[in-house]
Amino acid sequence: MKRLSRRRFLTGSGAIAGAALLPGESRAAVGAAPPSYDDAIAVLYDATRCIGCRSCVRACRSFNELPPEEREIEGVAFDVPTRLSEDNWTVIQLYRQEGSDGQPAGADPRWSFVKKNCMHCNVPACVSVCPVAALQKTDAGAVVYYEDRCIGCRYCMLACPYQVPRYQWVDRMPRVRKCNWNRACVKACPVGALQEGSRAEMIAEAHRRIDESPQRYVDHVYGEHEAGGASYLILAGVSHAKLGLPSLPTRLRSTYAEPILKSIPGLIIGLGLFLGGLYRMEGRRRAVEAEREERAGKETGP
Amino acid sequence: MTTTSPQVPTIRLLFSVLVLIAVSLGVYRFYAGLGAATNLNDAFPWGLWIGFDMLCGVALAAGGFVLAGTVHIFGLKKYEPFVRPAIVTALLGYVLAIIGLLMDLGRPWAIWHPITMWQPHSVMFEVAWCVMLYTTVLFLEFLPVVFERLKLVRALRAIRRVMIVFIMMGIILSTMHQSSLGSLFVMMGHRLHGLWFTPMLPVLFLISAVAVGVAMVIFEGLLSGVIFGHRYPARLLGDLAQSLPPILGIYLGLRLMDLNARGALGLLVENSFESWAFIVENLVGAFIPGTLLLSARIRYDRSKLFWCVLAVIAGVVMNRLNVSLVGMMASSPTGYIPSWMEVLITAGVIAGGLLVLSVMIQTLPIRRTPERA
Ligand code: SF4
Ligand code: SF4
Ligand code: SF4
Numbered sequence: 001m002k003r004l005s006r007r008r009f010l011t012g013s014g015a016i017a018g019a020a021l022l023p024g025e026s027r028a029a030v031g032a033a034p035p036s037y038d039d040a041i042a043v044l045y046d047a048t049r050c051i052g053c054r055s056c057v058r059a060c061r062s063f064n065e066l067p068p069e070e071r072e073i074e075g076v077a078f079d080v081p082t083r084l085s086e087d088n089w090t091v092i093q094l095y096r097q098e099g100s101d102g103q104p105a106g107a108d109p110r111w112s113f114v115k116k117n118c119m120h121c122n123v124p125a126c127v128s129v130c131p132v133a134a135l136q137k138t139d140a141g142a143v144v145y146y147e148d149r150c151i152g153c154r155y156c157m158l159a160c161p162y163q164v165p166r167y168q169w170v171d172r173m174p175r176v177r178k179c180n181w182n183r184a185c186v187k188a189c190p191v192g193a194l195q196e197g198s199r200a201e202m203i204a205e206a207h208r209r210i211d212e213s214p215q216r217y218v219d220h221v222y223g224e225h226e227a228g229g230a231s232y233l234i235l236a237g238v239s240h241a242k243l244g245l246p247s248l249p250t251r252l253r254s255t256y257a258e259p260i261l262k263s264i265p266g267l268i269i270g271l272g273l274f275l276g277g278l279y280r281m282e283g284r285r286r287a288v289e290a291e292r293e294e295r296a297g298k299e300t301g302p
Numbered sequence: 303m304t305t306t307s308p309q310v311p312t313i314r315l316l317f318s319v320l321v322l323i324a325v326s327l328g329v330y331r332f333y334a335g336l337g338a339a340t341n342l343n344d345a346f347p348w349g350l351w352i353g354f355d356m357l358c359g360v361a362l363a364a365g366g367f368v369l370a371g372t373v374h375i376f377g378l379k380k381y382e383p384f385v386r387p388a389i390v391t392a393l394l395g396y397v398l399a400i401i402g403l404l405m406d407l408g409r410p411w412a413i414w415h416p417i418t419m420w421q422p423h424s425v426m427f428e429v430a431w432c433v434m435l436y437t438t439v440l441f442l443e444f445l446p447v448v449f450e451r452l453k454l455v456r457a458l459r460a461i462r463r464v465m466i467v468f469i470m471m472g473i474i475l476s477t478m479h480q481s482s483l484g485s486l487f488v489m490m491g492h493r494l495h496g497l498w499f500t501p502m503l504p505v506l507f508l509i510s511a512v513a514v515g516v517a518m519v520i521f522e523g524l525l526s527g528v529i530f531g532h533r534y535p536a537r538l539l540g541d542l543a544q545s546l547p548p549i550l551g552i553y554l555g556l557r558l559m560d561l562n563a564r565g566a567l568g569l570l571v572e573n574s575f576e577s578w579a580f581i582v583e584n585l586v587g588a589f590i591p592g593t594l595l596l597s598a599r600i601r602y603d604r605s606k607l608f609w610c611v612l613a614v615i616a617g618v619v620m621n622r623l624n625v626s627l628v629g630m631m632a633s634s635p636t637g638y639i640p641s642w643m644e645v646l647i648t649a650g651v652i653a654g655g656l657l658v659l660s661v662m663i664q665t666l667p668i669r670r671t672p673e674r675a
Contacts (some may be wrong), residue, residue, distance in 0.1 A: 045414025085344065087631050129489055131426035132412075132419040151415050152408020154347040156425050159489040166344045167408065174408040212382040246492065256488045260481075260504055264428065268474055275375050275470045 001102030011141060040141030042184055042199035042229060044206055047236035047243070048216055049193035050113040052092055052182040057081060060090050064180070083116075086166045086177040088118035095243050112236055114243040115194075118164045118229035119223055120177040124158035126165060128257070135177070141156050141199065144179035151169060152175060161227055161248055181231070199231060206235050225250045306664070307529045309329070313658065319652035324650020327643050328405060336408060341641040348406075350640040353626035354648055355402025357483055358619050361507075365475035365522075366392025366440060368471045381542060384630065385535065386447060386668045388519050390659065393440040398655045400433065405647060412503050425485045432479030449666050461483045480511040487625055495568050495579045495629035502560045502623070506553065510618050513549045513588075516542060517614035524608050529660075531543030532669050538601035543595050546614065550592035554584060579620070579628050589618010 058079070061068060062213040066087045068079035078143050080089040097110040124143045127135045134150035152174060157165045168174040186194045195202070206221040222240045225246045234240065241247055329340035351384030365388035372378050373385050416430035437648045443465070448581045449458040491499050500506070520539050527533035561567050570577055591613040600606040631637050640648075662668060 013405075077570060092347065097396065100604065125489060128423050129426060131421055131424045131430055132415040134419075148412040149415060149419050150409060151412040152410070153426055154408065155424075155486070155489075157347040157495060161492050163345070169343065170335040171337075172333070172335055174335065233471075248492075256491070256501055258423070259484045259500075260488065261423065261425065261428065264478060267478065271474050271477060274471060275371075278375050279466060279470070282375065285377065 002234045002237040021103065035122055035232060036199070036229065037141050038200040041181075041183075041196055042141065042202040042231045042233055043114050043183060043194060044202040044233045044235065046193050046195075047112045047114055047238070049114065049191055051093065051191055051193070052113045053190065054079075055091050055188040056115065056185035056194060057088075057090055057092060057189060059184040060179075060182075063182055063184035064089065071176050084114070084164060084166055084178075086168045089177065089179040090115060092116075093244065095238060097242075107210075110238075112238040112243060114234070114236065114245070115185075117185075117232065118181075118224075119162055120179075121227060122229040122231070123227075125159040125161055125227070129155045129156070140181075144180050145176055145178065146173045163248060175189065180276070183229055200235055206233055207236060223280075229253075306531060309379075310529065310660065312313070314330050314657060317657045320646075320650045320653035321657065322650075324647045324654070325406060331643065336406075337645075339548055339641065341638055341644070343636055343638075345634040345636045346638040348626060348643045349638055350648055351628070353558070353623050355651060356399050356406070356618075357622035357626055359399035360401060360479065361511045361514050361618050361622060362397030362477065362518050362615070363392040363399075363517055364480060364511040364520040366443070366515070367473050368512055370443065370516035371473050374466060374469050375394060375473070380520040380538065382521065383538070384519050387663075388515075388667075389440060389443050390447070390662060390668055391518065391522060393437070393444050394655045394659055396433065396437045396440060396652050400437065401651050401654075402648070403433075407481070417665040420432055425482055425489070426479065429486065430474050430480045434483060436472065436475040439468050439475060439607045443472060443552060444470045447529075447666050447668060451665075455626050463468070468603060476511075481505065481508040484625075485506055491634045492632075493612045493630055494625065495569075495576045495632055496566045497561070497576055498565060498625045502556065504561075506556065509553045509556070510621060512614055513546060513553060514618040516545055516549070516667050517611040517618075517636045520607065520611045524604060524611075526605075526663060528670070529664055530669075535555060536602050536604055536607075539604070539607060540598070543607055543611070546611075547592045547596050550614070552589045554592070557584065564600075576624075576628060576632065579624050583617055583620040583624055586613055587620055588614070591617070 060066065061079075068083070068087060068088065070102070071080045072076045072078075081091045082093070084091055093114050093116060095112050095114060103201045118144045120137075120141055122137075124135065124137055127133075127137050127143060130150075131147045132151055133151065134146050135143060136146070136154055147203075153175075154167060156176060157163070157167060157288060164178050167175045181299060183196055186196045195205070197205070199236050203221060203224055206224075210217045210219055212219070216237055218236055218239055221238060222234040222236070222245055234243075234245065327339065336342060340349060340351075367382075369381060369385045369388040371384050404413065407413060416427055417434070421427050442461070445459055446458055446465070449461065481504035484505070487494055487499065487503050488501055520543055523534045523539055547598035558567075561570070570580065591610040593604075594600050595610050600610065626636065
């Protein structure tokens with residue numbers, strides 16, 4: 001257990017204020033280095049290999065028994081999920097720069113597919129904010145949801161920096177919905193754009209690909225360091241920001257709340273002592289006053 | 303001199319109608335789901351019920367711990383007549399916030415889960431415990447009023463003996479709870495507008511809660527004088543209002559320092575909806591009333607004092623709504639305007655609270671200073 005230092009207690013909020021102003025690299029000043037989950041299972045998605053066939057999306061649907069998002073196009077119904085929703089736990093989106101059609105990825109990186117789903121963060125904001133541990137990070141790397149615990153406060157939705165968790169809004173017993181790391185999608189991919197292995201292996205593999213063909217990739221493994229790292233890693237030929245992936249500091253977001261919560265025991269003890277002391281001082285003054293009054297009463301009395 | 307204003311029965315009838323409407327809409331909300339009754343969606347998961355019922359309800363209840371502390375810990379006995387009304391208001395405020403929370407939670411039947419399913423890394427966990435414990439403490443602080451009414455002399459004497467413990471617990475829990483509601487938003491840097499998002503939010507929430515606690519007590523004192531005819535001396539109300547300028551001054555100073563430290567002062571002049579919302583919130587809600595109340599002529603004049611404390615209350619309400627709703631608009635592709643059902647349910651909850659309060663004022667010894675035992 002970490003000892004609550006006097007300075008920490010006194011400057012609780014000041015320390016947080018200071019921490020927020022530090023650049024991303026100095027996260028060590030705020031909390032311990034994030035766990036690496038090196039041996040946990042990670043999935044590497046290579047956007048430059050993806051052909052946008054959506055086999056992964058279909059596999060996810062059938063594995064998790066999720067209904068399709070149907071839309072009719074010329075009288076024929078298609079399953080066309082466009083963004084994450086209570087029934088779309090993973091989606092394939094296409095980024096296209098104005099005026100570019102049909103060139104293959106790699107040759108001219110002006111367009112790219114991107115597969116979106118829960119990142120399964122190493123230190124997930126959703127897990128850290130959930131008041132009843134309805135979201136938990138397993139040792140295998142997955143961030144899983146236990147509906148029997150959930151109270152439906154939806155704080156997880158607001159805290160996730162990738163805005164992943166979705167809600168069953170029109171439901172009498174609503175649940176939070178998101179990818180639960182079954183990885184049915186990985187097995188379904190026909191071209192090896194999705195690959196799974198230990199996190200250390202996948203990160204090494206990603207860097208190997210970048211080193212081998214630097215002209216094909218943006219030199220960044222998304223999910224290696226973002227907000228403390230994740231189990232879902234994304235390689236792309238187009239900058240990740242263009243694909244709608246937020247650029248996040250390496251520093252853990254959960255560390256913002258941590259010093260505040262850690263200052264609470266000190267606050268309780270300190271405030272308790274302070275109030276108790278004040279009350280006793282007050283009581284003594286009252287006693288003195290009462291005595292004086294009494295004496296005054298005796299003197300003027302019969 | 304307790305002449306009740308003749309409009310009271312009519313207003314009570316109106317409020318009862320509002321409560322009935324809210325109850326039926328509440329039934330519909332549980333039958334059809336949150337999405338059917340509210341305008342909440344995946345991009346905007348918290349709306350009016352959290353922003354107003356919860357955040358404002360709890361802030362406006364701050365008078366309970368502020369007055370109890372002022373009188374019983376700091377020993378400023380002359381404010382004793384305000385303590386009971388403040389505690390009753392606080393108790394009602396919390397009960398209303400809990401009703402709002404029950405409306406808002408997706409699985410309200412699981413509301414007790416934080417008792418057994420611990421996750422102490424979560425601010426929401428702290429909030430849940432504070433709500434439970436402080437509502438209990440408020441109830442205990444309120445019990446003497448009931449005992450007095452029922453003439454339970456022995457129970458009254460027993461509870462008086464331990465009352466100071468409840469009062470201290472109440473102050474500690476309130477400090478934690480008021481600030482933790484601000485801490486909730488410390489995790490939302492990616493969503494909340496830079497004018498409001500700061501790691502200082504818990505401190506700012508606490509200070510503004512103290513200010514609005516005092517303002518609410520004065521506001522209520524003035525209002526119940528008009529409605530129920532028992533007036534507090536203008537002298538006493540004005541003296542209490544003297545505490546507002548320094549509190550608001552510290553609050554504004556901290557906010558400016560914080561904006562400056564984060565390099566966010568430029569956001570003040572970006573001429574956006576957010577920047578104007580921020581300016582109005584702080585000018586109308588803190589700067590103007592804080593400055594005006596420095597003048598004794600304004601402090602000791604009932605109607606001028608009334609407008610000043612009303613501005614302070616409005617300022618804190620604006621602040622909570624800005625943090626939870628306005629400041630979140632820009633980051634959400636859908637935006638959010640509360641549905642008419644959300645508004646009517648909130649209105650019904652408030653009307654219900656006022657109804658209970660007005661009945662309590664007439665039937666319980668709230669406006670009386672407790673007899674010395
Ligand atoms: S991406 Fe969001 S929902 Fe998924 S683990 Fe990270 S914080 Fe949780
Ligand atoms: S909605 Fe459920 S899973 Fe999400 S934070 Fe609240 S209790 Fe946890
Ligand atoms: S199955 Fe593979 S190639 Fe097809 S869309 Fe999914 S990731 Fe891309």
